[in-house]
Amino acid sequence: MLGKECKRKTAVRPNKQRVIQLYWSVESLHWMTVAFLLHLQYVQHHFVVNFGKPGIMMTGSIPRPHFKMARVISMSIPMFLHSNATSHKWAFGAIAELIDNAVDEIQNGATFVIVDKTLNPRDQSPALLIQDNGGGMDPEAIRRCMSFGFSDKKSKAAIGQYGNGFKTSTMRLGADVIVFSCHLGDRVMTQSIGLLSYTFLTQTGHDRIVVPMVDYELNTITGNMEISHRYDKEYFMSNLSMLLQWSPYSTEAELLKQFDDIGSHGTKVIIYNLWFSDDGNVELDFDTDPEDIRIGGDVKKVQAIPAWRSVNEQHIANRLHHSLRAYLSILYLKIPETFTIVLRGQFVEHRNLVLDLKFQEFIVYRPQTGGCKEAEVLTTIGFLKEAPHVTAHGFNVYHKNRLILPFWPVVSYSDSRGRGVVGVLEANFVEPTHNKQDFERTSLLQKLESRLKEMTWEYWDYHCGLIGYQVKKKLPPIEPPQDSQVSSP
Structure with missing residues (x-):
């Protein structure tokens, strides 16, 4: 227990009911609040954005009398930026969240998203590029994107719904990210650049999150991009100076050149200073397959007889864990x-997992809570085409078109019962967790x-004989429909 010992006292209310009251010392409350704010993932809601100074500065919204606590939290904000990224345990899950942003831009005209390797021109180290040709972000939108606790995704069809998704996913993949976005709206074309850099914050000793940003607007008379009028020149030059010192680009011309392949609308995200794995290599493997991005050392050992090992290792249920192409x-x-x-x-060829099943059946599930029907879910179930040679099984559960749980093993078999049985369904009645790699553990999910x-x-039990196993149950015979008798007049 932090601080002084918690005292427990029994009190009697006028209605004679006995209740337990806990009296915490001021010191206990102080330090427990500090720990609470630093470790909870949604601590960002305790911060406000100050747009009046260069970039974005996050400052604690702590009551003024608590100077000591405000100072501790303020000094820990850059560390919070790093620890907040650990909500994504899987690198591919972080990449998927960035691709979700591009898919959500389909409604704004996006036709592609590019995922590729690029190089940091300062040291030629590998960096991750994600670029789309959606509507792009204007200066206000990019500030909301790169600050904490905001989300512009009000559409019910939108995949992303957490304002922190961009920050947690980019910081999970690398220490630093620079964003270029071009937007055309209200006959005004803007270009914006923002830098979210853990390296910059830690090496400069900042006690708050500072996001350097610059904006340009198209002068319709001269046809040239000029400094946006939203800031005076001093503010602009202050932000530009930080960008040139800490981004991969050392001149303003190099920064602006990144807009050449974006066009009049779209967004380019470059994540650099990528994290290393335990073996000392960059976590994202760009070298093993020039047409893929892999996670080194994450190939699962498949338990199967030697004759079937190859087909199991090459099955998508196994490859999706270490091949980004398979997962996407x-x-x-x-x-x-x-x-x-x-x-x-x-191009990534889209794969419909339903087409991988043989002997398909379609089952309707109507989840209920409190006596009310929540939804109607159609599940396609069958054997994998490679069964019985493959050991993979489980359900691929989507939410709003997005895969949340691939090959979810709802059963564990010891005598082959359930082997090779796979299902596909879209469960929009349960909510995914913030990293979109699982669902919130609710009663609805337990029922599902x-x-x-x-x-x-x-x-x-009814169909295992179709793949060579002994049938344990037989389907009841289907009675032929009786001919209806029509009486003659």
């Missing part, structure tokens, strides 16, 4: 024909898990 191919249940994902210069387990057992 099933990331969305449906994707418009007008939109493409381009990975390392090659129980029903999917029943589906697996039922399907296996």
